[in-house]
Amino acid sequence: MSESIQCPGFVAAGVSAGIKKKTALDLGLIFSQQPATVAGMFTRNRVMAAPVQITQKRTAHGVAQAIVANAGCANCCTGDQGVLHAREMCAAAAAGLGIDAERMLVASTGVIGAPLPIAKIQDAMPALIQGLRPDGFEAFARAIMTTDTVPKLVRRQGVMEGTPFTLLGVAKGAGMIRPDMATMLCFVCTDVAVSATSLQAMLHQAVDRSLNCITIDGDTSTNDTVLLMANGVSGVVVETADQRQVFQDLLDDLLMDIARRLVKDGEGVTKVVEIKVTGAASRQDAFRIADTVAHSPLVKTAFFGEDANWGRILAAAGRAGVAFDPRVIEVFFDGIQMVAAGQGCGPDRETQITAIMKQPEFTVTIDLHGGSAEASMLTCDFSLDYVKINADYRS
Amino acid sequence: MSESIQCPGFVAAGVSAGIKKKTALDLGLIFSQQPATVAGMFTRNRVMAAPVQITQKRTAHGVAQAIVANAGCANCCTGDQGVLHAREMCAAAAAGLGIDAERMLVASTGVIGAPLPIAKIQDAMPALIQGLRPDGFEAFARAIMTTDTVPKLVRRQGVMEGTPFTLLGVAKGAGMIRPDMATMLCFVCTDVAVSATSLQAMLHQAVDRSLNCITIDGDTSTNDTVLLMANGVSGVVVETADQRQVFQDLLDDLLMDIARRLVKDGEGVTKVVEIKVTGAASRQDAFRIADTVAHSPLVKTAFFGEDANWGRILAAAGRAGVAFDPRVIEVFFDGIQMVAAGQGCGPDRETQITAIMKQPEFTVTIDLHGGSAEASMLTCDFSLDYVKINADYRS
Secondary structure, eight states: OTTTOOOTTEEEEEEOOSOSSSSSOOEEEEEEEEEEEEEEEEOOOSSOOHHHHHHHHHHTTSEEEEEEEEESBOOOSOHHHHHHHHHHHHHHHHHHHTSOGGGEEEEEESOSSSOOOHHHHHHHHHHHHHTOBTTTHHHHHHHTOSSOSSOEEEEEEEEETTEEEEEEEEEEOOOSSSOSSSOOEEEEEEOOBOOHHHHHHHHHHHHHHTGGGBSSOTTSSSSOEEEEEEOOTTOOBOOSHHHHHHHHHHHHHHHHHHHHHHHHTSTTOOOEEEEEEEEESSHHHHHHHHHHHHHOHHHHHHHHTTOOOHHHHHHHHHTSSOOOOTTSOEEEETTEEEEETTEEOOHHHHHHHHHHHTSSEEEEEEEOSSOSEEEEEEEEOOOHHHHHHHHSTTO | OTTTOOOTTEEEEEEOOSOSSSSSOOEEEEEEEEEEEEEEEEOOOSSOOHHHHHHHHHHTTSEEEEEEEEESBOOOSOHHHHHHHHHHHHHHHHHHHTSOGGGEEEEEESOSSSOOOHHHHHHHHHHHHHTOBTTTHHHHHHHTOSSOSSOEEEEEEEEETTEEEEEEEEEEOOOSSSOSSSOOEEEEEEOOBOOHHHHHHHHHHHHHHTGGGBSSOTTSSSSOEEEEEEOOTTOOBOOSHHHHHHHHHHHHHHHHHHHHHHHHTSTTOOOEEEEEEEEESSHHHHHHHHHHHHHOHHHHHHHHTTOOOHHHHHHHHHTSSOOOOTTSOEEEETTEEEEETTEEOOHHHHHHHHHHHTSSEEEEEEEOSSOSEEEEEEEEOOOHHHHHHHHSTTO
16 A cells, blocks of 8 residues: 555655654654645634644745654643744754755644653654655554554545646544544645645635534644645646646545545444435535534434434434424435434334444435535444543543 | 422322333323412424423413323424324313313423324323322322433422422433433422512523533423422412522522432433533633533543543633633642643642542532633533443333
């Protein structure tokens, strides 16, 4: 796998710096051999980790050349010292690479409140830089894992007016239910040339359709970060509306793939479920209902129990704060209708639906019959292992 | 216990009508020998069960004389037939008691979507009415239980200008996390004389301070119902501001006691935790933060794991949508400070706090240092048993 997951003009590496309790890769670096335009999206949590504060400011300049990231410590709630440590982490990497520290971005994930072991990071920096290779993204992906069980590394290739270009995405996941802490990090590299303004607009749109439509949502963790760097090495220029559309489609596809992998590898997840709301008066209404159903602990435990408990789905929809007529609502599990005119279709139908729920992935469609807008949310079940993992996270 | 839990002028009963899968008390009746003034608060869920629709309308008239309630079937998402069944349930009880059906209130709890077995209820009605006794409230309390492990029955006695009066509350609990389905029902009887308008205002205030400050919140289940009937049998009149205050205090105390019992007996609960937010700019701000922390699955699983994971508490506070300065925030577990100036107080302190978390009840105080308003929310941990109970609820 490592051979094929590359993006022209980018190199990456991951080493063990001794930050995680158990010895494992925990410090990673991505380097663009050319300065790149950059776009970013960040947590909207009031409690924002030190590295996010720095990276957000630097991303606003529109140019960057490298990302240094660690797992095992979120460097959050660490005060002025935390900001200093994040700057020192950037400085160490920038000095080794011979670039301006202002072009170095930084991200951290792990336990909140512990000081960043900056000396260990500085000590490991020469080996990290030494290890940079075009096929180093798998090591990078492993270095940012926390409770993830598999690294998330995805590549897409497109063709723009006859010239091929590449998108490479690497990410780490999180607890699946409004992650307060188990941060989502996602870094995308591409070899097209595009202005920072366009890049930001396209990233925003792609994230809204993918990472913001899974139960990891952007405004919850203290460290959530999505970065997109474009280095122009392919010679492909993204400028016109048509060119932007080609790039946007591939970026959407890449981030949707990553989003699905993040849910699938969520803590204790046994089932991935798409909650699709149709027939709404507005997309916002549809999204609010999908979001409420997707987060309901009672719905999610019923998914875990393979129980076709449609009453919980209707009850969750009903408390989403959206006006709809419960007497016309319909609910489907994949192609099978479970609720017609707001009432259940009977025990025989439930037997069919229990069979659908035994699958690792299925879709619940809620048709409100009140308009033509729709929205989807990708969620997962809520299992015994979720509780076990999160009761013992720090021990 | 049953001897003492009485309220003058009221009788109650509970019987087994065969509504629950396993044979158990499942049909209850409370009857006031005098017509009573009545106040009520109901779910704000768009999907509102048939009995709630009827009871809400009748309560608006301000006079009632009896409440008939069942467990085992919520009579929700049951269409026009469900409304008809709820009316028939009232009619059967009212005919047996010889009162106007308009003065009969009704409540149901249990699985959503199943038709109410109205014939069984009608068949059981004579025995139910026959069983009415002043000390019948414990049987009533048992008849409305679903996943509750103990009946909730509380009495308070007050003295108004030398004359004693009584408040009696009976309730059933729910899943502890935004209950979509496991309805909260609470019925309060009192022997004071008070206008329906005053009664409604006092009930509203008491519920806002108690039942709306636990993680069972009024706008989620399809069947949530709180009713308060006052029959005037004691001769105590509640009219002046001073009289109202005496009654309000006792009502607040009664409902807070019930609220605490509901949380304590929540599904799979091993710990009851008060989340207290102080130093907020407004009570609404304080409440929003308390509410977000109290509902965070990651905070609740950490409670279950007895892990002093204060980072999750700060992260949840940060995503509540309230402006505050994370650099001055303080967090205490009971009397012990864990966070000062937005940073942890170190591993020694965590050891002390782990000891506090081993207790069945404790308080987490979050001081924002941004004002003088405060609010509290009573919550519980999120345990393996919660998932087990809710994965298997209907099987």
